[in-house]
Amino acid sequence: MAKKKKTHPKAAMRAGSNGRGQRPPASPAGKATPAQRTYTILDYRLEKLSFALRQVRAGDEVRYEVTGDLSAPVPPIRESKYLSKQQYIEIYRWMLLNRKMETALENLYKQGKVVGGVYFGLGQEACSCASAYALRKEDWLGPMIRNQGSLLVRGFSARDIMMQYMAKAGSPTKGRDASSHFGDIEKRNVVAPISTLGDLIPVLAGVALGARLQGRNIAVMTYIGDGGQSTGVTYEGLNFAAVQDLGLVLFVENNLWGYSTPADMQFRVKDLAERAIAYGIPGVIVDGTDACQVYDAAYEACERARRGQGPTLIEAKMMRMKGHAIHDAAEYVPRPLFEYWKKRDCIARFENYLVNVKKWFSAEENRKLIEDVDRELEADRDFAVASPMPVPESAAGGVYCEAGCHEIKPKYGMPRARAGTAAGLKRTDAAVHLK
Ligand SMILES: Cc1ncc(C[n+]2csc(CCOP(=O)(O)OP(=O)(O)O)c2C)c(N)n1
Ligand SMILES: [Mg+2]
Numbered sequence: 001m002a003k004k005k006k007t008h009p010k011a012a013m014r015a016g017s018n019g020r021g022q023r024p025p026a027s028p029a030g031k032a033t034p035a036q037r038t039y040t041i042l043d044y045r046l047e048k049l050s051f052a053l054r055q056v057r058a059g060d061e062v063r064y065e066v067t068g069d070l071s072a073p074v075p076p077i078r079e080s081k082y083l084s085k086q087q088y089i090e091i092y093r094w095m096l097l098n099r100k101m102e103t104a105l106e107n108l109y110k111q112g113k114v115v116g117g118v119y120f121g122l123g124q125e126a127c128s129c130a131s132a133y134a135l136r137k138e139d140w141l142g143p144m145i146r147n148q149g150s151l152l153v154r155g156f157s158a159r160d161i162m163m164q165y166m167a168k169a170g171s172p173t174k175g176r177d178a179s180s181h182f183g184d185i186e187k188r189n190v191v192a193p194i195s196t197l198g199d200l201i202p203v204l205a206g207v208a209l210g211a212r213l214q215g216r217n218i219a220v221m222t223y224i225g226d227g228g229q230s231t232g233v234t235y236e237g238l239n240f241a242a243v244q245d246l247g248l249v250l251f252v253e254n255n256l257w258g259y260s261t262p263a264d265m266q267f268r269v270k271d272l273a274e275r276a277i278a279y280g281i282p283g284v285i286v287d288g289t290d291a292c293q294v295y296d297a298a299y300e301a302c303e304r305a306r307r308g309q310g311p312t313l314i315e316a317k318m319m320r321m322k323g324h325a326i327h328d329a330a331e332y333v334p335r336p337l338f339e340y341w342k343k344r345d346c347i348a349r350f351e352n353y354l355v356n357v358k359k360w361f362s363a364e365e366n367r368k369l370i371e372d373v374d375r376e377l378e379a380d381r382d383f384a385v386a387s388p389m390p391v392p393e394s395a396a397g398g399v400y401c402e403a404g405c406h407e408i409k410p411k412y413g414m415p416r417a418r419a420g421t422a423a424g425l426k427r428t429d430a431a432v433h434l435k
Contacts, residue, residue, distance in 0.1 A: 039277045043285040044293040047075035049317065053262040053334070064262055064332060070340045077353040080292035082299050085360050087133070089369075091291050092354060094129040095347050096373045098149035101158040104381050105165055109326055113385060115167040116178030121146035123289070123321035124255060126346035129153050130291040131251055131316075134298035135221055138412070139305075140207045142191040142200040142222035145180050146253070146320075150223075155188045159380035168387045175390035176398070189411075197228030201237030201250065208246035208305070214412040219305035221249040221298070226266055227258020229275070238311060242279045247305025249298060250313050253288065255320035260332040273315035281311050288316030289346040318346075 032038045051068030080088070098121065105118050121128055128149030132141055135154070143150045148161055156172070163171035164182060172182035183192035191207065194200050204220040211218045224234055229252050241248040252272045256263045269275065276283025284301070286293040294316060301312035319341035323330035354361045361369075398405075 041271065041273050041276070041283045041285060042297075043271075043273075044078060044290075044297060045075075045285060045287045045317070046078050046290075047072060047287065051340075053256070053264045053337075055262075055265060064334055066334045066337055070336055074343050074349070075287065075290075077290050077349055077357070078287075078292050078296075081296050083292065083295055085358075088292075088354060088358075089361060091130050091133055091295065092347075092350050093369060093373060094133065094149060094153050095125040095291065095350065096370065097152055097158060097377065098125040098129055099347060100373055100377050101152070101161060102148065104158075104377055105162060106326065108162065108166065108381070108385070114165045114178075116165070117325040117327055118165060119145040119148075119179060119325050120322045121148055123319050123341060123346065124253065125149050126291040126350065127251065127253060127288040127294050127316045127318060130294035131221060131223075131249075131298045131314075134295055134302050135219060136302075138189070138216075139219040139221065139302065140189040140191065140204065142183075142193070142204045142207075142220070143180070144193050144200070144223045144225070144228075144253075145195070147193075147223055148180060151180070151190065154190050156184075156190075157380060158377055159384050162381055162384040163387060166384060167389065168384060169390040169394070170387050174394065174398075191222075196233075198224060198231035198233035198237065200224070201234055201248070202240060203237075205237050205241040205244070205246050205248050205311075208241065208248055209244060210410075211412050212244075212246065212308075213415040214410055215416050216412045217247055217306050217308040218412075219247045219249055219302035221251070221302070223251045223253050225258055226252070226254040226256065226263040226272065227261060229272060230266060238279055238281075238313070241311040242281045245308060245310035247302075247308070248311035249301040249305055250311060251298075252313060252315045254315055254317050255288075256318075256337075257320050257324075257330075257333065259324050259328075271315055273313060276313040279311075279313065281313060284312065284314045286314060286316050288318030289341075289344045289349065291346065291350050319344075 050072065051066050051070055053064050054067055056063050056065055083091070102120050102122060105114065106120070108114050109118050124146055128147040129152070132150035132153040135141060141150055141154050151161060152158065160172055161180065164173065164180060165178065167175040167178045169175050181192050181195070183190040185191070191200065191203055194203065200222045201224065204222045208218060208220045228234065238248070238250060254263060254272050258266060271285055273283035273285045282304070284297045286297045288294060297314045301314060304310070304312055319337065321338065321341060351366065355363060355366050
């Protein structure tokens with residue numbers, strides 16, 4: 001006899017978690033009473049998500065169901081307060097390149113040309129590209145593995161990224177790493193992704209502190225997922241940045257899944273931006289599929305950072321439209337959720353906005369731009385495929401310290417530190433601790 005499917009009592013308790021629909025009202029009128037404090041979270045979205053995921057267990061089987069309304073109309077793009085027409089088009093181009101490069105990588109993997117796995121940011125291109133676009137040359141970026149679009153915006157080419165995935169001799173790590181663990185601390189100001197979730201946060205805070213010691217306030221941007229934000233080091237790094245007023249711009253990429261764990265089983269707050277309250281820093285929510293909202297929030301946070309006013313936490317809500325990596329078919333994701341987010345595709349909506357809503361761009365110009373991206377990508381892919389693998393002897397290089405390889409040069413000037421007695425503090429150059 002077939003087993004009757006039953007909802008596990010714990011699962012039933014979890015239904016609609018993240019506090020949705022479970023909070024007591026602040027007061028009968030919905031306003032705070034004198035005994036309650038209120039906090040503000042800036043919310044740029046034009047659509048509030050009204051669904052939740054619930055776990056259903058039947059025997060050994062665990063699956064997820066969506067509860068709530070998935071029929072809402074697709075929201076429009078929110079006009080940017082800061083972007084020029086030209087900048088809109090540039091961001092659109094980066095997003096296209098990001099997506100097309102990942103499609104090319106998927107094909108290269110299927111052709112057996114990729115060494116290791118491939119990680120995708122499908123559906124998250126607006127978040128990667130429009131956020132990094134807000135950085136200036138002197139600022140710093142610490143991308144995570146899905147932020148390949150951020151790497152493109154920051155000056156790496158699709159060729160670099162494809163060569164890296166194919167472990168080619170000419171790749172950024174010369175064939176030593178088979179995914180995106182590479183950066184550039186000399187020219188592009190990019191810290192390599194760190195796989196240990198959350199560790200980029202204190203590292204980037206340290207970069208901001210380093211610049212501060214050298215007399216500058218810069219913006220340092222990094223990302224953490226809905227899963228990774230639960231790590232202890234996220235708290236430590238962000239709290240340190242908050243206390244020191246360091247210019248950290250932290251994008252919490254809430255793409256609803258951490259591996260196969262839905263966000264509803266990862267945290268109880270309604271919005272991850274609420275975490276900012278506990279750090280004593282501004283929290284902002286954006287629709288991560290709207291490049292304008294992402295850019296505006298990033299721009300404001302970067303400006304704040306450069307004024308020396310400290311970190312900002314920006315929660316970008318979106319959906320990881322593929323599995324964790326290429327090996328993961330994401331069978332655990334309820335299909336209607338994919339359909340819902342497919343309608344909210346960040347590139348299709350942005351394209352429609354530029355061509356049909358703003359009419360800044362004719363269909364013909366759009367076609368030319370797409371062809372141009374395709375041409376660039378094909379040339380990069382062909383170059384990457386044809387380029388050689390590292391010679392075996394090269395594996396011995398870079399293992400032991402070579403002359404000058406541990407020398408860290410100050411980037412913005414010599415550190416300035418206070419010296420002297422408490423009564424008569426004066427500013428001096430103090431490079432001594434760097435030696
Ligand atoms: C400290 C730590 N714990 C666990 C892992 C293994 N791990 C790698 S990615 C991942 C899921 C991350 O989910 P999320 O932070 O939501 O990012 P997403 O993949 O959705 O972008 C886990 C658990 C890790 N890399 N580091
Ligand atoms: Mg996630």
